[in-house]
Amino acid sequence: MNRTPAAVMGVIFACCLGVAIVVAQVGPPKDARATKPADLVELVTLDPTIRLDIRYAGTNNFLGRPVYPEARAFLQRPAAQSLVAAHRELAAHGYGLLIHDGYRPWAITKLFWDMTSGSQREFVADPSQGSKHNRGCAVDLTLFDLAFGTAVEMPSGYDEMTPRAYPDYKGGPPEARGKRDLLRQVMERHGFVVESNEWWHFNYTGWEQYPILDIPFSAIKPS
Numbered sequence: 312m313n314r315t316p317a318a319v320m321g322v323i324f325a326c327c328l329g330v331a332i333v334v335a336q337v338g339p340p341k342d343a344r345a346t347k348p349a350d351l352v353e354l355v356t357l358d359p360t361i362r363l364d365i366r367y368a369g370t371n372n373f374l375g376r377p378v379y380p381e382a383r384a385f386l387q388r389p390a391a392q393s394l395v396a397a398h399r400e401l402a403a404h405g406y407g408l409l410i411h412d413g414y415r416p417w418a419i420t421k422l423f424w425d426m427t428s429g430s431q432r433e434f435v436a437d438p439s440q441g442s443k444h445n446r447g448c449a450v451d452l453t454l455f456d457l458a459f460g461t462a463v464e465m466p467s468g469y470d471e472m473t474p475r476a477y478p479d480y481k482g483g484p485p486e487a488r489g490k491r492d493l494l495r496q497v498m499e500r501h502g503f504v505v506e507s508n509e510w511w512h513f514n515y516t517g518w519e520q521y522p523i524l525d526i527p528f529s530a531i532k533p534s
C-alpha cells in the first residue's frame with residue numbers, strides 16, 4: 312500500500328500545550344498495484360432483469376439512515392459482465408440476483424468505520440486500507456425467487472453482524488443453507504470469491520488492480 316503523507320490516518324502531533332491532535336485521513340489511499348483505469352458500469356444497463364434493493368439508500372441498514380443519495384449499483388466492467396452471467400445461470404434454478412450494494416465511495420467506508428466500534432469492526436473495512444467495494448470489485452447480494460419476485464430466506468439477514476453471517480455456518484434451516492450454497496457455487500464459477508464472514512459479499516478476482524475510488528454515483532458517466 313502506497314499512501315501520500317496527507318492520507319496517513321491517525322498521525323498524532325503533540326502541540327506546545329501537550330494536547331494531542333489527530334489528523335484525520337483526508338482522502339482514499341493509493342495502491343501501487345492498481346494499474347487499471349476505473350470503468351464503472353451500472354448493472355441494470357447490462358441486464359434490466361437484475362433487481363436492486365440498495366439498503367444504504369434507505370433506512371433498512373445497520374445505521375438506520377440513508378447514506379447513498381441514489382439507489383444505484385455499479386461494478387467495474389469485467390465484474391459486471393460476470394455478474395450478469397451468474398444471474399442468467401441462476402435463472403435455470405428459478406432464481407435471480409437481488410443487489411444490495413456494489414461500488415461504494417470511499418467516504419462511505421470511512422463513515423461506517425467512524426460509526427462502529429468493537430466487534431462490529433470485524434464487518435466493516437478500515438478506511439486506511441480502503442475496501443474492495445471502493446474499487447468497484449465487491450458486490451453484496453442475495454437471491455430472489457423468479458416465480459414470486461421475493462427475496463429468499465437465507466441463514467442470516469443482510470449485514471447481520473453475527474456468526475450466522477459466515478458462509479460456512481451450519482445452523483438454521485437446511486433450505487436456507489442450500490440457497491446460500493447455490494449462490495456461492497454460481498458466483499464462484501463466474502470469478503467471484505465469497506467473503507469469509509459474509510455469505511452475501513463477493514469479491515471479484517483481480518480486485519487489487521483497480522484503484523480505491525471516492526466518486527459519487529452522480530459523477531459516473533455512462534460509457
Ligand SMILES: [Zn+2]
Nearest residue numbers: 449450451512
Ligand atoms: Zn460487502
